[in-house]
Amino acid sequence: MNFLQAIFTSLTSPLFYKLTILSALPLMFTAIGGVYSEITGVTNIALEGIMKLGGFSAVVFTFWTGNPWLGLMMGMVAGLLLALLHAYVSIEWSANQIVSATALVLIAEGLVSFLMKPIFGEEGQSKFVTKLPTVRIQWLKDIPFIGDIFGEITVFFYFAIFVVIISWFIIYKTPLGLRMRAVGENPKAADTLGVNVQKIRYFGVLMSGVLGAIGGAYLALGDIGQFQEQMPSGKGFIALAAMILGNWSPIGAMFAALLFGAAEALNIQLQSLLDIPTEMKSLLNLLPFVLTIIIVGGFVGKTKSPKADGVPYEKE
């Protein structure tokens, strides 16, 4: 099959759209997590590490208890703890946020690889564990095309819808959201008006930890029911690109995540449809990464980051 035929075949199959959504899910949670952190003025490039530790912990506790829901909860706790370290040094000690986050990515990577063998007895991947369920809606499933996409889909899909809506509501419709945005734009003015800058920033960073961990947990508990050591293979950073492209808004992040999801879905589809040598096929894996560079390079000037993003705030 040639290139154009392959693209046409993918775009007309429901599988492509399902793959787009599934590939977008981890990015969506994590990018929205990034939104929470950055609109309060703390950058968080540790999301890659948070996804990794979150996904790993989710699988470990599912493995130990047999209950993936409990696993998901513990994954979220692990993400929260890693984010807490970042919050503590960024907020209390004016640490260099980029360097601190890089350190946390390394710590998460080291810790996860270090614990694989003692816990699962082997390196590389974990034992298979119970996945979180899929939700099947019969009347939806009976609709042609759409039914193939949404009729039976992971419960994470519904979490994602919930997270997008509730985050939009929190950030734009509540006093808390107004304070978050104020702290990220002009912490000094917010402080003068009696907003507790530190508390708000803690909230933002900790939310990014919880959501990043859900993103990581989806990869393991929603998709394959196993943790693999190379997870999330750059998705934490791609999520940051989605956050930028989405102009630091939850709805924007959702659409941006879907775009990256489409690139990933196209990559998967083309690899199975095209008649080219294997080594050429694996080269298609570049697609999401190249797209990220183009987006980060092409849109940064056109989107508007919070003014105090990455700037420590110190009371005089």
Next chain:
Amino acid sequence: MAIKNKKINWMPLLVPVISVLFALIIAGIIIVLIGKNPFMAYGKMLEGAFGSKTAWASNITKMTSLVLTGLAVGFGFRAGVFNIGAEGQMSVGAMFAVMVGINLGNVSPVIAIPLTMLAGMLGGAFWASIAGVLKARTGANEVITTIMLNWIAVYIGNYLVSGPLAVGQGTPKSPEVAMGAQLPALMTVQASSIPSSIITAVVVALIIYIVLEKTTTGYELKAVGFNPYAAEYGGISISKNIILTMAISGALAGLAGSVEVMSVHHRIFGSFAGGKGFDGITIALIGQNNPIGIIFSAFLISSLRSGSNAMQTVGIPDDIVTIIQGIIIFLVAADRIVKTWIRKLSFGKKEGEVK
């Protein structure tokens, strides 16, 4: 106050030292948690790094490319650029070095060696410049772009050794570079040897030191790193310096790739850098981005790496080194915490926190 000022002079040295010690203690606790003896573990580590002549040789071999990746990251930091992509630049440097090196046939080493080194530097500089140009032109965050470029380099490397450059059976690999492009050993100790490239690495560190401390270019780069707005006000072009910094930083990482090819493997196996580019971040931060400091911190990290291989023989995964590095970087990022500890230790409780 006078005493305080005197103490501050020691801080650049004390912060990394305390951070390293603290990281080793935490890692020791983690080793206890998986039911192993940390003293035995660290004993093994020392043995693996310094216990024999062979250990020293492999330690110094590892140190060579680490000095260069440390310089790459440190040079970027000095000019205000966080080049987290030394990993990818090193791989691309190695790819370029191999592509030139395998075509050199019977060319004399006098020409082949500099040519192959230059190819690696060009490869690394090219790869880093993509991020540099994007940052200068559109303000794209170099952390995200260089990480994406790392991944792209991995896939391109795997493609090269399983496609156009593939040779032989088994592990995908490229052909060996020409004899003339292989660096001779400085001295041979039993089965292993100390590569002459260690001299290259140290000389490059000295050159970078001179460039940063004694030249106008170095002054401008540091000015941009210290305060870009003031520098621009003073007539220094920020975007020119960002691109230049990335190119030099990438060239250093690329050189790490070429010496690794020319003196250790003589070929590439797909994704190539194996974490050495990421180690460069720790090395630069421990060395406080000072080229001379980087030589010593590269030796520290190469010792940890060599030692961790020995630790694996008593059942401790070598990933412990990644954890140790993460903790060190974390503490260097939060250096105010460490400074407060140091002050509390040396002055009792009176001095209080330094914010």
